[in-house]
Amino acid sequence: MCSGRVDLAHILRAFARGADGVFIGGCRLGECNYVTHGNYHALNLTLLGRKILEHIGVDPRRLQIQFMSGGEGNRFVEVVDAFVKQVKALGPLGKAEGVEPSKMAEALQEVTRLVPYIKMEKHDKLTARLDDAAAYESHFTLEEVERLLDEVVSYYIDPEKCQACMICSRRCPVDAIDGAKNRIHVIDQDRCIKCGTCMEACPPLFGAVCRVVGEPVPPPPAEEQRTIDRKGAKKKAASTEEAAS
């Protein structure tokens, strides 16, 4: 497939499933047949992917990208051969890094879950066109990736404020919000891609969607506490008025 179709999730998933190395071959930069020039995007993803791998303890040399034309069969053989030799020298994933394979797979799965968020946060750099190879190494830094993954944004719905208007659940692009009429809405944290749409969509009058940075969200209310008793509330309000008069 076209290197422009390669996604960070493909790369991380391959490692999570036990690949010892991932090699991406793309057309030469500047020679893409399409206006999209997706090979620049593949390059940026690889540069970011290498820093993410480093952050979670995987040797970044296990991920490589090379560019060549369809007529450079010899070059293809040479670069793949050199890469395979390098990966063999590094040894099996995890074992060579001194990390238990199950722990490494867990860390890789966790970061794969954050890919949509990472891509949103790094959108500008991921769409840059790097023509100077000297700029590759500094395009993404380890510190930047550490900050990004340590300060992950999460959203949750305050059960005291939610009015079950259903606006957020209709707008969520990945159906991560569970709710219905008269049911306090709850965000499924495993499905949420942290786009923030629900926070923008929730009417300011309710302001029920909250954002936290770098910390876990509070647990959602128990199922039996999610029903909003509007009739009961009306009756209660009426009896309070009666008592006052």
Ligand code: SF4
């Ligand atoms: S942050 Fe985005 S993905 Fe997550 S629940 Fe809100 S709208 Fe859905």
Ligand code: SF4
């Ligand atoms: S938009 Fe706000 S008030 Fe409406 S259901 Fe979502 S969180 Fe609740």
